[in-house]
Amino acid sequence: MATTVLIVDDHAVFRRFAHRLLEADGFDVIGEAADGSSAVELARALRPQVVLLDIVLPDVDGFAVADSLAAAAPSSSVVLTSSRDADDFGERLHHTSARGFIHKHDLSAARLWALIEAA
Amino acid sequence: MTATALRAALAAGGLALGAVTVILSRSVPEEPVDYAHIVVYIGISWSFISAGLVAWRGRPKNPVGVLLVAAGLVRFSSQIGWWGNGFAELVVGLGRNFFLALVAHVIVVFPAGRLRSGLERMIVAAAYALAILGYVVPNAFDDGWTPNVLFVYASPTAVTVLGDLFDIAAIVIALLLVALVVARWRNGSRPARRALAPLILTAPLACVVAAAALAHDELGVSFTRPVDAALGWGGITTAMIPLALLVGLLRTRLHRSVVADLLVRLERSADPSDVRQALAETLGDPSLELAFPLASGAACVDEHGNTVELPAPGGGRALTNLSDNGRTVAVLIYDPFLLEEPELVAAAASAARLTLENTRLQAELRAQLVEVRASRARIVVAGDSERRRLERNLHDGAQQRLLGIRLALSLARSHAGDAAEVEGLLAEAEQELQDALEELRALARGIHPARLTDEGLRAALAALARRATIPVKVAAPPGRLPTAVEQAAYYVASEALANVAKHAAASHAAVTVTQSNGALVVEVVDDGSGGADAANGTGLRGLRDRVEALDGRLDLASPVGGGTRLRAELPCA
Numbered sequence: 001m002a003t004t005v006l007i008v009d010d011h012a013v014f015r016r017f018a019h020r021l022l023e024a025d026g027f028d029v030i031g032e033a034a035d036g037s038s039a040v041e042l043a044r045a046l047r048p049q050v051v052l053l054d055i056v057l058p059d060v061d062g063f064a065v066a067d068s069l070a071a072a073a074p075s076s077s078v079v080l081t082s083s084r085d086a087d088d089f090g091e092r093l094h095h096t097s098a099r100g101f102i103h104k105h106d107l108s109a110a111r112l113w114a115l116i117e118a119a
Numbered sequence: 120m121t122a123t124a125l126r127a128a129l130a131a132g133g134l135a136l137g138a139v140t141v142i143l144s145r146s147v148p149e150e151p152v153d154y155a156h157i158v159v160y161i162g163i164s165w166s167f168i169s170a171g172l173v174a175w176r177g178r179p180k181n182p183v184g185v186l187l188v189a190a191g192l193v194r195f196s197s198q199i200g201w202w203g204n205g206f207a208e209l210v211v212g213l214g215r216n217f218f219l220a221l222v223a224h225v226i227v228v229f230p231a232g233r234l235r236s237g238l239e240r241m242i243v244a245a246a247y248a249l250a251i252l253g254y255v256v257p258n259a260f261d262d263g264w265t266p267n268v269l270f271v272y273a274s275p276t277a278v279t280v281l282g283d284l285f286d287i288a289a290i291v292i293a294l295l296l297v298a299l300v301v302a303r304w305r306n307g308s309r310p311a312r313r314a315l316a317p318l319i320l321t322a323p324l325a326c327v328v329a330a331a332a333l334a335h336d337e338l339g340v341s342f343t344r345p346v347d348a349a350l351g352w353g354g355i356t357t358a359m360i361p362l363a364l365l366v367g368l369l370r371t372r373l374h375r376s377v378v379a380d381l382l383v384r385l386e387r388s389a390d391p392s393d394v395r396q397a398l399a400e401t402l403g404d405p406s407l408e409l410a411f412p413l414a415s416g417a418a419c420v421d422e423h424g425n426t427v428e429l430p431a432p433g434g435g436r437a438l439t440n441l442s443d444n445g446r447t448v449a450v451l452i453y454d455p456f457l458l459e460e461p462e463l464v465a466a467a468a469s470a471a472r473l474t475l476e477n478t479r480l481q482a483e484l485r486a487q488l489v490e491v492r493a494s495r496a497r498i499v500v501a502g503d504s505e506r507r508r509l510e511r512n513l514h515d516g517a518q519q520r521l522l523g524i525r526l527a528l529s530l531a532r533s534h535a536g537d538a539a540e541v542e543g544l545l546a547e548a549e550q551e552l553q554d555a556l557e558e559l560r561a562l563a564r565g566i567h568p569a570r571l572t573d574e575g576l577r578a579a580l581a582a583l584a585r586r587a588t589i590p591v592k593v594a595a596p597p598g599r600l601p602t603a604v605e606q607a608a609y610y611v612a613s614e615a616l617a618n619v620a621k622h623a624a625a626s627h628a629a630v631t632v633t634q635s636n637g638a639l640v641v642e643v644v645d646d647g648s649g650g651a652d653a654a655n656g657t658g659l660r661g662l663r664d665r666v667e668a669l670d671g672r673l674d675l676a677s678p679v680g681g682g683t684r685l686r687a688e689l690p691c692a
Contacts, residue, residue, distance in 0.1 A: 011515070011519040013519055013520060013522070013523035013551065014519055014522055014523060014526070016523070017522075017523050017526030017527055017530065018526060020526075020530055021526050021529060021530050024530055024533055024534070025533070056514070083514055083518050083519065083522060084514065104522050105522065105525065107526065108529065
């Protein structure tokens with residue numbers, strides 16, 4: 001059975017292509033959210049195995065959403081993503097409850113698998 | 120009758136009453152004439168009358184002078200009693216008491232001539248009430264002397280008890296006066312203490328002496344023999360009050376040397392900002408402040424160029440405007456007690472006028488520097504926030520689209536075997552690329568309009584109008600202007616049209632550029648909802664900085680419901 005994914009990003013263009021890219025490589029994208037609060041609600045309802053979570057969101061930032069997800073959907077593996085460099089987030093990336101970080105430029109099913117399986 | 124004639128008549132009356140007193144004192148055959156006491160007696164009355172008349176002339180609006188004259192005249196009235204007439208006795212008794220009430224009144228209201236608190240009003244009212252009741256009530260029960268026109272019912276006990284009660288009340292009032300004067304002195308500012316000096320030097324002593332004399336004469340209290348003897352001459356301490364108060368009210372001549380010192384000091388001073396300190400010391404008011412109205416009339420600044428608020432009237436500070444040819448050079452803000460010395464304030468201000476004009480010019484210059492510094496800081500802040508905005512726009516716009524293309528191409532590669540799928544993905548990638556290029560172009564145009572550099576203001580404004588969300592009419596002269604002027608004019612129009620699109624709910628707008636008197640005038644008018652406030656929003660503030668950096672001016676008229684008119688005048692000679 002394919003691994004289920006929830007994509008959280010306020011840019012529809014990114015969600016659309018990430019959706020198709022991951023599905024093409026065998027993931028099952030079961031939901032999309034455009035902000036942090038709807039992401040937490042959807043994750044609680046859908047129980048995805050993976051949440052691909054953008055860090056810069058219009059309401060709360062991805063780090064806070066990751067913490068909420070750890071409580072709301074503890075079985076989900078959260079992977080952070082952003083079009084900014086990892087350096088821009090400094091120490092926060094090291095202390096996050098998320099599984100890891102993928103730069104949007106480098107997004108691929110293989111990178112996502114590598115992070116999930118490393119755990 | 121003029122006030123001068125009235126004063127002359129009262130002076131003559133005072134002299135006449137003195138003469139009458141001497142004559143009457145010689146007309147009582149059974150008593151030896153006590154010339155020493157008559158001299159003291161007349162001296163006290165004359166000191167009150169003469170000091171009162173001079174104070175009245177010098178300070179016509181201050182009631183202290185009138186009160187002193189009244190006290191002196193009333194005191195003379197106690198001589199009439201020697202005529203042996205019942206009504207004359209009444210006048211004598213009431214006159215003696217009223218004299219004391221008037222003195223109490225003067226002590227309370229000196230130097231301003233006003234009652235300032237409920238306590239002060241109470242003390243003065245009690246003094247006058249006591250003056251009447253203290254004489255009328257005991258005498259109503261006294262049949263011990265004739266002719267007593269107040270006599271109603273004989274009761275020696277009532278006479279003694281009531282008399283003693285009223286005497287004690289009078290002693291209490293005298294001591295209250297001492298406490299009041301001492302408290303005002305202790306709590307007073309430096310100018311207040313200077314104004315109160317004549318009072319603190321004379322009134323407490325006179326009050327204590329009067330209270331002691333009352334206790335000795337009426338209540339039978341005995342002090343040591345020398346004190347008892349001295350109390351007989353206690354009136355002298357009362358006579359000192361009007362003379363001291365007169366000196367206090369009319370110290371102008373004493374100020375001349377102080378003002379001369381100020382002139383010398385200001386001439387020597389290389390730093391005109393020292394003028395505040397010099398004035399503060401001359402007027403003896405360390406709290407003195409200076410405010411200089413700016414030429415624009417917008418605000419007042421202190422000698423350092425910092426904006427100051429003028430205190431509201433009645434706010435515990437006194438203000439004096441120093442004008443030159445109808446124009447306010449400076450405003451003096453000082454302790455209201457200095458209002459008792461208007462000549463000193465006027466003389467010092469007059470002496471300092473030239474220096475104050477210099478200080479005002481310097482303060483204006485400093486105020487401009489302060490504003491320039493603030494404006495520069497705002498420009499830096501605006502620049503920073505603009506860079507942040509650009510960074511966000513790049514991330515959220517162009518970069519996201521390019522990312523989309525990257526992902527689409529990645530997908531296309533993985534679908535290379537499926538021709539239809541690949542074609543669709545490539546078409547999407549092309550569209551995304553197109554959008555990304557559009558956004559980047561718009562972004563670049565927002566950072567700097569290339570059209571302005573290449574073709575000038577008219578073409579750039581026309582392009583701006585074409586991109587606007589509502590119809591915009593543009594009228595601008597052809598030809599080129601200095602780059603800074605063109606840019607400022609362009610950004611005025613661009614910011615105004617951006618605001619029209621965001622806030623105005625307008626159906627039409629017009630951008631008009633004209634040249635007159637060596638200045639370029641840009642006007643942007645819309646028919647929207649108005650109510651724009653230049654103080655709100657960094658956009659307009661930034662525009663003002665940009666325009667004022669070119670020594671231009673920006674005006675905004677935006678009545679609610681009446682559209683908005685933004686007008687910039689940019690010197691370009």
